[in-house]
Amino acid sequence: MEYEKMLYLANGSEMPHSPQLKPQPFQALTPPDQYSAYADNFDLSLLPQDAGIPTTVYQYNAPQIKIECAWDCPTDNQQQQQQQPAPAYASSGHQLIPPPAYPHSVYPSPQSSPLQSEFASFGGYGKFHGSYDCLSSPSPSLDASSIKQELHILPPSPPESNCETPSPRSACSESIKAEPLDSSDIESFIDLNALLQQQQHQAQSLPDTKPDHQLLRECLEDTTFQKKHNLRPLALESFIGGLAEVRGDFEPVISLALEHAKREADAICMELQISQDPNAWTPSQVHAWLRSTLAQFKLPPAANLELKFSEDGAALALLSEEEFMRRLPESGSTLHAQLEIWKMAYADQPNSQPIQQQQQPGLDLWPPASYPMLNLDDFNGDSEDEEEMEVEAAVAPTPTPIAAVTAAATPTSTPVKRTSGGRTGGGSHIHLWQFLKELLASPQVNGTAIRWIDRTKGIFKIEDSVRVAKLWGRRKNRPAMNYDKLSRSIRQYYKKGIMKKTERSQRLVYQFCHPYNQ
């Protein structure tokens, strides 16, 4: 049983900011495949709010923190966890987001998630608020704040990475204060898993200290947790000097934090009694998921849901967005987008085929054709170094920490043209730039391998070149893909006017050219 906890900051309950009116040249350029859904969505938050169409985009006001956790839907302890669902945490006035149903990933909470806001002053982040030199943007209501928010939103990404630091693991990462997590989600997984195990087996000796620090920082900075448990806030400073010395003191804190996180996610997982794999859902589970998702996004409950959706998860997964829209004009897009996320998240974790679910007869047929991504172990398996394998193993069962931002899931404001019934993995001829946008739009899948630095300008940074390359390789079924090649491809875009170098060139930072950054 592995689990991890992700902390990220979410924000406010409104996004009444003046929407940036932007033509949608990009859409015109976007090939009508399901990937375009993500590509298109990547900055929906900037689009005019389409009345009636719910969005799950980032919200840029009232900075707030949301703590979410993700891990395997455990096969044990489920009972007890079920007994203490999320509501338990509402005590201090800090309600957690409605339980995301997905055990592996935490989905973004809808606009109005009642979140606490006093965390705005979250330690260590402040200094970054002004660190951008690229904040000048046409939308006053968004820019600075939005960027700040993004920093908070994408969990495992160290704020430092926005500074001059060229690499996620560079000197910058030594700065404890502002580094809640390592930039590499993969590392985080490992750390967490390791920590968990250590905790279970040997409460005392925690050999690997470096990773612990990340987790500890994460846990400790998570004041929500403390408040919820009426714990005296711990002085982070005390850990900066020597974690080893004081470890004993906060060990319980960690336990509580982890427990807290776990319980919450488990409750969610159990609540719906569904598999992490949408394809394994029974029709009734499909209904449960649909309802839950509708509620989560505060969409009008659908009448005759059972009649409208008679298919099981596998069939549901094959439905096109159009079909969703046809059946549920108001919420179809969102549901479809959410389903895509689930599929992606699951597909990205091939090893996670949970055993805990009520296996449905006949569903085993599903995976191969629809989930090419599941094959990634094929090429991870051998030639790759051990570390890679371990990484995959660690990542797989432990869902990518879902930075709840469902930007990716956000339905496009305009009923789009996306033909295929959405499969997640599949080779296909997706373009690299599309893929990158897709990743950028779905931290659920990419972890923090890549993220926006200035969304309005289309500037992004690859935090984990290895991982991004690997993901790209998977998508294109190019096991030998690496960052060297990927970057070469990106460089081709310079000439084509799809991407360009940033003014002040920074390592691993790229920028989409105009229509492509829309």
Place this chain on the structure above:
DNA sequence: CAATAGGAAATGT
């Protein structure tokens, strides 16, 4: 040492 930059050729669709 990893990243950046391109040229050039190979490849897959």
Place this chain on the structure above:
DNA sequence: ACATTTCCTATTG
């Protein structure tokens, strides 16, 4: 034909 992919050399920080 096109969009990479692959390989490689040189340069840069």
